[in-house]
Amino acid sequence: MSDNTLGDFLRMRRAGLRPEDVGMAGYGLRRVAGLRREEVAVLAGVNADYYARLEQGRERHPSAQVLDALGRALHLDTDARAHLHRLAGTVPNDRPAAQRDVVSPDLRQLMDGYPHTPAFVLGGTLDILATNALADALYSPFDPADNLARMTFLAPAGRDFYAHWDRTAQATVANLRRATGLDPGNARLRALIDTLTEQSATFSTLWQAHTVRGKTRDAKQLNHPDVGPLTLTYQAFDVRDAPGQQLVIYHAEPGSPSAEALALLGTIGATRRRAAHGPPAR
Numbered sequence: 001m002s003d004n005t006l007g008d009f010l011r012m013r014r015a016g017l018r019p020e021d022v023g024m025a026g027y028g029l030r031r032v033a034g035l036r037r038e039e040v041a042v043l044a045g046v047n048a049d050y051y052a053r054l055e056q057g058r059e060r061h062p063s064a065q066v067l068d069a070l071g072r073a074l075h076l077d078t079d080a081r082a083h084l085h086r087l088a089g090t091v092p093n094d095r096p097a098a099q100r101d102v103v104s105p106d107l108r109q110l111m112d113g114y115p116h117t118p119a120f121v122l123g124g125t126l127d128i129l130a131t132n133a134l135a136d137a138l139y140s141p142f143d144p145a146d147n148l149a150r151m152t153f154l155a156p157a158g159r160d161f162y163a164h165w166d167r168t169a170q171a172t173v174a175n176l177r178r179a180t181g182l183d184p185g186n187a188r189l190r191a192l193i194d195t196l197t198e199q200s201a202t203f204s205t206l207w208q209a210h211t212v213r214g215k216t217r218d219a220k221q222l223n224h225p226d227v228g229p230l231t232l233t234y235q236a237f238d239v240r241d242a243p244g245q246q247l248v249i250y251h252a253e254p255g256s257p258s259a260e261a262l263a264l265l266g267t268i269g270a271t272r273r274r275a276a277h278g279p280p281a282r
Contacts, residue, residue: 004057005180006087011055012210013074014040021075043073064090079178083212086181103130107239107247111135116266117251118232122148122215124179124244125189126172134262137269138250141225149176149192153200163221163229173206174213181212183244215246226268227261 015034022035022043037055041048046066053059062070067088071081103121111119111132118135120128126148131139139145141157152158152165152172162168179189196203215236222230232250239245252258 005184006060006084007055007057009084009087009210010040010070010074012208013076013080014055016209017074022073040070040073044069046070060088062088062090077213079214080212083178083181101127101129102242103245104242107242111247114249116263117249118262119247119249121239122236122246122248124183125149125186125192126175126179129245133269133273134266135250137226137265137272138222138224140269147192148172149196153196153203160223160225163223168220169202170206170211171213171218173203173209174211175215177207177210178212178214215248220250224261224265227265229258230261231256231258232262 014037017035019035019039022039024035024039024043035043037052038048041051044051044066046069050059051070054062064085067085067090068081070076071084076084101123107121108130111121111130114132115134118132118138120131120135123129128139128146128148131145136145139151141161142151142155145151149172152162152168159165176189176193179186180193183189193207197207215234217233217235220230220232220234222232224230230252232252234248234250237247237249239247252262
């Protein structure tokens with residue numbers, strides 16, 4: 001990983017914008033994609049030489065005001081602006097002192113109380129820390145179902161399971177990029193990124209785009225080998241007493257084919273659990 005993370009982020013986000021995206025006329029032949037450094041400087045109201053030093057890593061301590069201006073100039077959304085500030089060290093470090101991988105018994109009990117919807121807990125590196133029975137059934141095509149990033153990019157089932165694999169891949173990389181800003185010293189996270197970069201050319205390419213996004217709410221189209229297509233919506237919630245953990249809950253539109261398929265999946269999963277553990281003792 002580069003030691004000029006701030007400069008890399010600015011450069012890649014600049015490359016992703018065209019003059020017409022920011023209301024500027026695109027004069028002259030462009031040797032590279034995106035805005036020129038001078039154009040970003042004009043939009044942000046900063047000195048062009050100063051901005052060049054930021055990208056080159058010769059200036060690493062811009063003020064919060066400069067970063068806000070650059071965020072506006074580069075059309076960064078909320079997650080990307082927060083990431084920009086964290087890279088420059090202009091906001092308090094909001095990562096936990098030590099991220100917890102242990103899920104509380106109360107939270108496990110809460111998830112088990114939702115038998116008709118998949119629920120699971122994610123760690124900061126997208127590790128699946130705990131699941132309810134229906135989440136186990138949902139992710140049964142993966143062995144092991146241990147980390148969403150590895151499952152997406154390295155598991156044989158990944159490309160078939162996610163109907164829109166490209167979109168899932170982009171979102172997964174954006175989640176990991178955000179995690180590096182929240183917890184830059186996390187050795188487990190760095191090892192995961194190194195592994196994915198070495199073993200997946202697609203991950204390596206997407207990683208260089210420096211897209212940042214957190215999990216909130218979205219729709220997923222999945223293909224499950226046991227029940228077929230599923231259209232589900234998920235909500236992600238921060239676990240307040242365990243910083244870095246998120247509770248993710250999927251649900252299907254009531255009465256929809258996906259709801260019926262999800263109910264069937266629950267029955268299949270229960271049948272398999274009974275077969276694996278044998279008949280109850282008398």
